[in-house]
Amino acid sequence: MKRAKNIALPYAETFGAAKAGLPGGGLPWLAALRKNAAGHLTENGLPSRKVEAWKYTNLAPLAESPLCAPDADASVPDLPQIEGTHRLVFVGGQYRADLSDGALSGVSTLGNALDTDDKWLADNLGRIAKPNGHAVVNANTAFMNDGCVLRLAEGAKLDKPLHLVFASAGSDGKVAAHHPRILIVAEKESQAEIIESHVGAGAYWANPVSEVEVGEAATVRHIKVQADSLAATHLAYTRVIVATAGRYDSFVMTTGAALSRSEIDVVLDGEDAKCRLNGVYMLQGSQHSDISTTIDHAKPRCDSDETYKGVLDGNSRGIFQGKIHVAPDAQQTNGNQLSRAILLSDGAEMNAKPELEIYADDVKCSHGATTGELDDDSMFYLRARGIPEDTARHLLIRAFIGEIVDEIETPGTRNYLEKLVENWLEREGDIQ
């Protein structure tokens, strides 16, 4: 039966040839890490839909794609810019100094960090997101070609929000694969905001992996904008460990990619730790978006709060899988989960699967999932006041999505996301 649960990934065989060209080639610890991951990837490939966690998302087309290395020197037009942030740009997964803002205290590119053969990096890279059979992590770990390392010392606060742009120009006739890695270690009482933007043109595979450690009473805000090319595949995995009284806030906006999966795995690993996982997805055409989250309440008195909202047009398909696990001694846990989707067309489809595993007895957990259409009464009311149908739809969609975007604290970031919502509304209906 094991074979049936896996899809062979021929790309894994290219690791032997590629490894010499990857950064940190001379570091034995890194070579061992990559080899381990590549071994898993060769042996296990990608999960098929027979694996419960992947039952809605089919990776067979990706495995059959003619994957190749990306062109890091490609020119990429229209790089996103967010006011008040420090921007680092990666093209084809590799850092491009010519497009970036330069140095920022506490931040380095993965390539530069590996050049210095840092003991700290050897101890931390792959510690939180281990290559242990998770295909998305395995692929990234074997092939990671660059990325960002953010290390915040005790009490440090990042000067400005850090904006990481991952762009791809695609590749003629082939599918360029890029594997950026983000490592964030925020020590005690430190604070940071990181925004990841994913953009590009043509067909490519974006495979970003983030590992995040939020130290005692530290705060990390992590925003991701997945606005990849509509021909791209985006498979992302983020694993987060939050220590006592730490806080991790995530927001994922999905408007891009033909097929995407953003998986977030949070362990609330100290008392009074908190996490908030929010997101919106706005889909059209035949886009497929999969948001899968796991929150592990491992210690007492932790709070988790998650809300994902989506609007789906055309023949698009949305998936939300949200697992909350409460360990036996994690008393006084608060967990709230909400999935709300609006289907704008008859061809759109939404699958929401909440999963609660509660082993403690003093726990407040709630979950809700609704899928519906735009409210008829509201539409009639707006139109009866002279507002044309399209404008009325947009008002209601903007209100539905806006409720969650409004929760983003930093004005520059919030404005940027609001603008992306507007852009989507302008495009909505063009692609069917």
Add this chain to the structure above:
Amino acid sequence: MLEIKNLHATVAGNDILKGVDLKVNAGEVHAIMGPNGSGKSTLSYVLAGRDGYDVTKGEVIYKGKDLLDLAVEERAGEGIFLAFQYPVEIPGVDNTTFLKTAYNAIQKYRGEPPLDAMQFLKLLRAKRDELGMGEEMMRRPVNVGFSGGEKKRNEILQMAVLDPMLAVLDETDSGLDIDALKIVAEGINALRGPERASIVITHYQRLLDYVQPDFVHVLSDGKIVRSGGKELALELERDGYASISDAA
């Protein structure tokens, strides 16, 4: 201005309007009264163009045009305003944005230039002051958390801002205390003029103490069974609907 001829309409397969005839000239205020279930609200929704209210026979001519041929928003653009019996709550859309969007959509429909934010706020402030509505209500989402009276007053504010030619008020008086009722009545009276008309749908005679109708019609079982002057309302108040229906 408005001529309804032999109008038949069904809702979910049930015959509700069974041959309504009504003529409204510019400058007139018509009251339509009738018991629950007589088709009063259906008539207002048919005039506004709500989906699911199917006209099976008859016609409605408004300012020389076939009204039933126009989309909901086009009817508003042509100057028809329906004040809802149950105003809809719209979370996430603030009152000011809603009203400005509506105002400028109607301007656009009429080929007039839109108002910018400053110009619109000035207009809104003037109308708000007339109705004694605070600025704070304008920042709140449309009707969300409004009391029954506030919702009705908000309808009247929308009417004052959008300045319709033909206002259809569907039981705007229901659930109002006497002070709110007076404010609503003043709003309706402010729109009276030789070029405009109103249709006031009501179950009770009470509102008509403050809004003097030129004509009163009784709608019963989907037809207008009696028409008269404002004294008819008083008669209904005294004798109830039963006597009228029996007479019909």
